[in-house]
Amino acid sequence: DIVMTQSPDSLALSLGERATINCRSSQSVLYSSNNKNYLGWYQQKPGQPPKLLIYWASTRESGVPDRFSGSGSGTDFTLTISSLQAEDVAVYYCQQYYSSPHSFGQGTKLEIK
Amino acid sequence: QLQLQESGPGLVKPSETLSLTCTVSGGSISSSSYYWGWIRQSPGKGLEWIGNLYYDGTTYYNPSLKSRVTMSVHTSENQFSLRLSSVTAADTAVYYCTRTMVTADYWGQGTLVTVSS
Numbered sequence: 001d002i003v004m005t006q007s008p009d010s011l012a013l014s015l016g017e018r019a020t021i022n023c024r025s026s027q028s029v030l031y032s033s034n035n036k037n038y039l040g041w042y043q044q045k046p047g048q049p050p051k052l053l054i055y056w057a058s059t060r061e062s063g064v065p066d067r068f069s070g071s072g073s074g075t076d077f078t079l080t081i082s083s084l085q086a087e088d089v090a091v092y093y094c095q096q097y098y099s100s101p102h103s104f105g106q107g108t109k110l111e112i113k
Numbered sequence: 114q115l116q117l118q119e120s121g122p123g124l125v126k127p128s129e130t131l132s133l134t135c136t137v138s139g140g141s142i143s144s145s146s147y148y149w150g151w152i153r154q155s156p157g158k159g160l161e162w163i164g165n166l167y168y169d170g171t172t173y174y175n176p177s178l179k180s181r182v183t184m185s186v187h188t189s190e191n192q193f194s195l196r197l198s199s200v201t202a203a204d205t206a207v208y209y210c211t212r213t214m215v216t217a218d219y220w221g222q223g224t225l226v227t228v229s230s
Binding site for chain 2: 001040048049050051052055056061093095097100101102103104106107
């Protein structure tokens with residue numbers, strides 16, 4: 001199984017600051033035949049299901065604000081929020097869908113300082 | 114707008130079978146563009162992918178649950194279902210049904226299932 005490890009576990013920043021969340025996979029999730037990274041990012045607010053933000057490691061889901069961006073390849077990935085807004089307080093998860101089981105990271109809790 | 118809604122018992126006894134149904138509205142479960150699936154979330158294990166199924170009945174299960182899981186599609190009712198047998202307290206979780214195009218892009222609101230006698 002591919003193990004997904006996120007860092008940090010929690011993060012407290014001021015409004016307007018840049019947030020960076022890291023995700024590392026225990027093996028590459030880059031599929032060489034199509035050069036795509038099988039990696040997604042989700043945002044979960046209290047009492048709600050996770051919401052897909054990013055897929056293919058860097059493609060923003062429709063309707064997601066452009067302050068959210070994803071980067072990385074192979075085994076190391078980053079979710080960046082360019083300017084933190086109050087509504088971004090949530091837990092963020094990465095997930096690989098390269099191989100079964102489609103495993104998730106443990107989550108990163110983002111708070112406002 | 115696509116909506117998914119989970120339904121089923123909120124309390125299941127140990128060793129019995131958990132059964133949930135997901136009703137899809139605003140779209141057809143028979144679309145060849147999507148998979149349908151289940152993901153659960155518990156405080157102890159975080160988010161756990163249970164599996165996906167295609168409208169033709171093809172299934173993909175988490176190997177750790179494969180011996181206990183059955184997913185089925187019910188195209189005439191625009192529903193799909195999950196059965197998890199021989200449950201224990203470790204199966205207590207919020208269960209979400211999902212639609213997957215690339216990865217899970219639509220989620221139901223989730224239903225809490227507690228395993229307890």
